[in-house]
Each structure stands twice: as C-alpha cells, then as structure tokens.
Amino acid sequence: MTSADRLRSRPTAPSAGGELGRAGTSGWESGRVVIRRAVEPLTEEQVRGASPVARLVTARPWVMDVAVAVAIVVVGLVGAIFIEETAAGAVALGLYPRDSDVARSVTTTWLVGTAVGAALLLLRRTWPITVTVLLTAAALASLLAAGVLGVLGACLACALYAVAAERGATTAWITFGGVLTVVTVALWRLQDLGIIEVIAWSGASILPPSDFATYLEEPLFSPGRRLGSVLLLLALLLLGVAFGSAARARRLHAADLVERYRALARERDHSAALARAAERAHIAREMHDVVAHNLTVMVALADGADAAFERAPDRSRDAVRQVARTGRSALADMQRVLGALGPAGGDGTEPTEADLPTVVERFAVTGIPVSATGLDTALPDDTAVRLAVLRILGEALTNVLRHAPDAPAVEVTVRRTLTTVEVDVVDAGGSRPGSGGGTGRGIVGMRERAALLGGHVDAGPLPDGGWRVHAVLPWSDDEGGAR
Template sequence: MTSAEPGPRVVVPTTRGPGRSHGPEWESGPVIRRAAVVRVPRTGDEPPLTEEQVRGASPVARLVTARPWVMDVTVAVVIVLVGLVGSGFVWETANTAVYLGLYRPDSGIVELATSTWLVGTAVGAALLLLRRARPVTVTVLMVIASLVSLQVAGVLGVLGACLACALYSVAASRSTTTTWIVFGAAMTVVTVALWQWQDLGLIEILAWFGVHPSNGVETLPFRAERPLFSPARRMGSVLLLLALLLLGVAVGSAARSRRLHAAELVERYRALARQRDDGIALARAAERAYIAREMHDVVAHSLSVMVALADGADAAFVRAPDRSRDALRQLASTGRSALADMQRVLGALGPADRDGTDRLAEPTEVDLATVVERFRAAGLPVTATGLDTALPQDTSVRLAVLRILGEALTNVLRHAPGAPSVEVTVRRTPTAVEVDVADAGGTRPGSGGTGRGIVGMRERAELLGGHVEAGPRPEGGWRVHAVLPCAPPDATGPADDDEGEGGR
C-alpha cells in the first residue's frame, strides 16, 4: 500500500442519543482520528482469485478445467484403444478354451466373446462422454451394460474400467454418502453377475494366452461334466473389480476434496475482500461524520457567538460606544479563532507528519476562562468556578473539555436566550475531569438546531471512556454533565441516558 490519499477514520457505533434541538436523531459513536495516511486498494482494482490459481495447476490442468470435454474425449479414446487391444487377447483366449475342450468347436464362443467385447467397449466409451453431466445415471447404465455382456458372452471386458471411471465422476461431484451408496450397489450387482456368468476374465487371459497351438492340431475332446472355471478364478475377478472401483472412488474423492478446499480459500479471500471494502465504506462514512462534527463545533459555535456579539454591538452603538467597540473586538477575535480552527480541521484531513503525529491536532484555544468570557461578552450571564483547573496533558482530553464546554454554552445561547443564570463548573479528580453546565431556562423562544449538539459531546466523551448526561432539570432549565477520565478506564461503557427525549 502506498501513501496517496487521506486515510479513513474509524467509527464505533454506540447508543442513539437525541439532539438538544428539535431535529432528527443521529447514530452516535466515537471517532478515532488517524495517525497515518494509507491507500487501501479496492476489490475492483484487483483481478478475482480463481480456484485454478489456488491449486497452482499446470497448463494442461488449466486447459482441462477450462475445456472439460477434452478430458472426456481423451478418456473415451483411451478406453477404445484398450478395448481394441484387449479384443485380440480375448480372441486368443477363447480359441485356447476351445482347444482345451472347455467349449464345443461349433459353439461360436470365439466370435461371440470377441464381438461382445468390442460392443461393450463402444458402449462404455460412449457413456463416458456423458459422465460429467450425469454421473449417477451413467454409472447405472454402465452396470446394466456389464450385466448384459456377462450374461450374453460371459465376458466383462473394459466395462469394469469404464465403471471405475463413472464412479470417479460420482465421487468427484456428489457427496460422500451418495458415492458410497452407488459404489456398494454397483459392486454388489456386478459381483453377483461375475460369480454367476463370467467365463473369460483377466485371469483366464493371463493363464491361457499363447497356449493355443498352431493350425492343424486337433483340439482336446469336449468334456461336458467338467466345470469351466474354479471359484478361485471367479474370486480373482471379483477382487480385481473391487480394486478398480475403490481406485476410482479414491481418486474422485481426492479431486473433490481439492476442489472444495480451493473453493473455500477463494470464498474466504472474497469474504475478506468484501470485509475490507465494507471497512473502507465505513471509514468514509466516519470521515464525513468527523468533518460534519468538526465543522459544527467550529462554525456553529463561533458563528453563534459572533451573531450575538454583532447584535450587541449594534444595540450599544449609540448609547454605549465603548461597549460596542469591545463587542466588535470580541467579534474579530472570535472570527480569527474560528478561522484558525477551520485551518486546523482542513489540515487534519491531509497527510500526517513524517513522525506519524498530527501537528494540527492541538486546539487553538485551551484557555477555559477566555472561552467563558467570550460567551459573557455575547450576553450570557455565566457564573464559573474551576476555570483555572489544570487540564491533563493529553490533547484529546483537553480538546474534549474545550468542545463540550463550548457546545453546552452555545446551546444555552441558541436555545435558551434570556436565561437569567448559567452556572459552569470544572472539577479535576484523581481519575477524571468533570464539566457541568446548568442554565435556568430561557425567557424567549430559541432557534432550531441540526441535532448534532449532544451527539457530538457524547462522541467525544465515549471516545475517551467517559460519558455525558444531558437533559432538563427538575427545577427548570437544562443541565449538561460530562465526565472525562484522565487515563483509559478498565471497563467503562457509554452512558445510557434516556433523559431529555423531548430535548430542546
């Protein structure tokens, strides 16, 4: 990641709180100011991760994955080639069986076994072309073809290998339960058929191939009472079939496991990408909320005082020019302070210093007495105690005290004009700084607000682990009480303040 654009701040959603003025409720939550500026790439800037990339497949594997029909055709061609070669072996084996007197010379077993072998090869290869789309159906049809081949000519041919390929597709695309059910059913049915009908199997081919003598040698006499094959040879065919089918299931299950693992990794990657994008969107929303809160604190507070000072200067211009001049000086001082604070806010949106600190995070005015005096000049009858209290060195606590005090007094100025008294108390305890602002209620109608007043105070307090209580007083008026810990508390949550639901 490179440093290219302003980084986001993080919002932690908390309880809902009513604004002091009549207005919509806002979601309140602490905003953590950034210490570094980074650029996080969006998901749309990155190519999507695929299962092939996770598997690290070879070019041939990627080709097969992109074009599955290539593998299907390849398997079918291999089966056809094996079947053609095997037909020569079964022809030789059938001739040997006739020579040994196991079949009558006129039984036609040679032609029947060879043709059945070839037809089974063609049917098996054709069915394997469909195994990817319909694996269970192809397996069932393959079992039926095996039964027909065994019953007609007593040979299974390459249909055993075809059945193993079909079971591979079942294991690769279906659940484990389905795979073993299909395997058990196919193995049972074909085993019974092998035991009952098979005459020429792989063991017979291996044992009798090449035994047939050259032409002109008479065959041995046919002995009808002699059985064709022993149970041991039948068991050999069954074990060979079992090994083939288990191999198909094992390879298919392994392929399915790799595919599912790759899909899980891809989904996890995409979930992380979505989570990152959601975090970026949340951070952008937090950035907008931060700007709105800072602009409210800087502009709304200062403009409220400046409007009150301008009205006072206008009213006293004729009868008390000295007071009017003082009000104008206060008006200019407030404007300069607001301009400096505005520059600080705009500077905070840019990159941080090289050491990772925010050089403009320090408030331009931390003299509480000056802040209170400014509101006195605007017409508020403020009685203050504890303004000389030594504030903590923590910039965030100092800024929170200043902002909460300014917001509370601004609310009195806007929503309770003509209040006969406003009491301000600042206290420092070993573990916290407390700010208390109480007014006796206005005598004239107040102006409306944006609903961000109390929300902003609570955000600042909750960020530091403190809380703000704001609501009407029983004896009349409004009270704001803030507690800001000087050190991070062990377990302090936001205050659950239900007072003032009908806030001013």
C-alpha cells in the same frame, strides 16, 4: 491549489474490493493506500495450487470427460485384439467346437461394451448415479451375451469416482456395495473369458497345445478361474470411490477457504467503510461549526461596516479589520478540519505543538531508536499541510510503537521540494506481534487526510523485512499557486 480546490478534491476509494491476501498477514501496498491482499480475488484453483492443465479441466470439465472416454475406447480397442486371440486360442485347444464363432461374438460384444461404456461416461458428471446403474446393466448384458466383462469394469470405476466426487462418500459407498454385489455374482457365474484366460490362452492358436497343459489342470470355466477377475474388479471399484472421495474433500476444503477469505474481505471492507464514514461525519460536524459561526459573524460585521461607512469611518475600518481577522480564523479552522481530523474521539496521537522535533521526541522517549533527518525543514505556511505532515508522522510512528515495538531501527525523513512535502518513516521490522490483527483505520485516516490535500500515502512491507510509510503532500502559496 486553493482552498476551494482542496474542497473539490475527492479521495479515491480504496480497492479493498474486498479481497484479502495471505491469511493472517497485515499488508498494504503502494497506490493510494490499497489493501495489498486486494490485488486479485482468490480462487479454489489458487488454494489447491492447481497446474495449468488442472485449471483448464476445472474451467472446461467436458475436456476431462472426453479424455476419459477416449482412453476407454483406446483400451477397449487394444483389449479387443487380445480377447479375439484368447478366444481363438480356446478354440484351438478344443475348449469350443472347431466351427464355433466364439471369437467373433466375444470380440463384437467387447467392442459394443466399449462403445456403450465410453458414451455413458460422457454423462457421468451430470448424472453419476444413473450412469452407474446403466453401466451395471451393460455389464450384466455383456456377461450374459458372451461371458466377457471387457472394459466395463473400468467404466464402473470411473462412474463410482463421479458418484463420490459429486454426491459424497456415503452415497458412493452404498452404490459401491450394490455394484460390487451384482457384478461379482455375475462374474462368478457367467464369465468365460477373463484376465486369467487372456494371460493363459492368448497364444494358443499359434503355439503347440502342449505348451498350455499347465494352465488346464483346473476345470475349465470354473469359479476359481474367475477369482482374478473378481479381485481386479474389486480393486478398480475401491480405487474409484477412494479417489473420488479425496477429490471431493479437496474441493470442499478449497471452497471453504475461499469463502472464509471472502468473508474476511467483506468484514475488512465494512470496517474500512465505517472508518471513512466516521472521518467524514466528524469533518461535516466541524465544517458546520466553522461555517455557521464564523460566516455569521463576518456577515454581521460587514453589514455594520457598510452602515457606518459614512457616519463613522473609523468604526467601519475596525469592522473591516475584524472581518479579515475572522476570515483568517475561519480559513485556519477550515484547513484544520480538512487536513488534521482523525476518527471521532481521536487516538491520542494528535500533536499539541506544531513542530517536527516535538512529534519525534514524544515517541523517542518511549524507547523507539529513532534517527531523523530533516526535522529542521521549514514547513509551508499552509496550516492544513503543516498539520497533515505532523499527523501522518505521528500516526506512522504510532504504528511502529504498536506493531514493531522492538524494531532495531526507525528512520524518519522529512523533505520539502518546490511543490511537495514528503514524509518517509521506515522501520527495520522487529517481532511485529500485532501485524495480523490491525483494523487498518490508521492507514485509512492517513489516506483520507492526504487525499483531501491532493496527495497520497503509500504503506506496506519492504522486500527485506520491515515497514515503510511514504506520504507526499502538495503545498501552495497564499495566492493559490504551487511553488
């Protein structure tokens, strides 16, 4: 790879698309140094730990609406059988005239109420308050027509659930108070056949009347007989509001966590972008100095050599040699800019001596238990690669010192292959007190440095604890071919 090739090498933008993973965990993962928590966006379902069925219902809420309506229809059909038998039992006990069609009218009213309630519940998510008002009106009509409430009490509970879930607890409790007042008064004054009557009279049409004498001591159709229906209605309505409020609270909490997650992701993205911008701005300034100074000198020397070629060959040769020296110096400066720059101002980890033992020793004296392999590896003559190796090694050890100062062991390995130089820094963990507060700029800098040379850096936690930084840098000979 030539210097021109390196200039054309463009770093792959990190996929910090803005998503962070588990809150409070600093992590990076293989693949051109991407932020681990950006693997996939966080959703409310993930925060709430929703089951597959819950995720289906969330994605397609009409499924739940239809399921509730179907359940109401099933309960209503089963209830119609019992209420018809109850009405027939009441007729058999002489509570209604023998020729009364109360069984038919009660059953018809019950089934109509079931159909109306199921149909209205299909709209409860869109218009919860309107549906609740209409169901209350349907309950009053059913009680006025035949003295039965039917499944409309359960429908009202489902409607109040929707009010609490969609409109909030305050609106739900106000609506609850209105519904309870209206329907309770209607039950107390109008209901003829309720839960007590179903339990007491459902078999009266086929059993001897004497078996039901104990249930007839209280006056027929008195308010006392309706107390069971009132209490059942109260319990249903309370459950509807309570469960709806809980569902709304869970949803709002999950939405708040997701929003915080995304805000933190945007902040981290912005921070990473600023780090890259600072790195590139510094590179641009250095490139300007290299090009403006060295190339100007080289052009002047070349012009002088051309002018003196016939008159003073010796001076011309000296000028050509100086052009070569200046070119080599410019190339070294260019390679230094492309391979070894950090954020403006530096962080104090730039090596001052170009050898591996010096870098490791500098950090070993701080107390880090470093065991190193390959420090005697002959690095390529390519200045950019040499300085990039030293810089990445220094940054990796700096991260250990910053985030895991009490790590029990740190292993450094440097390998040179026919085409690459590999740097591996692994620490065994320690307390890592700063693991949640890093900005990631050091990792971003290593990535930029490696990408400019056509290499890459992988950094992230190990499955058994600890941290690993692995860098692979390609190198080439003086003729531009990889060995």
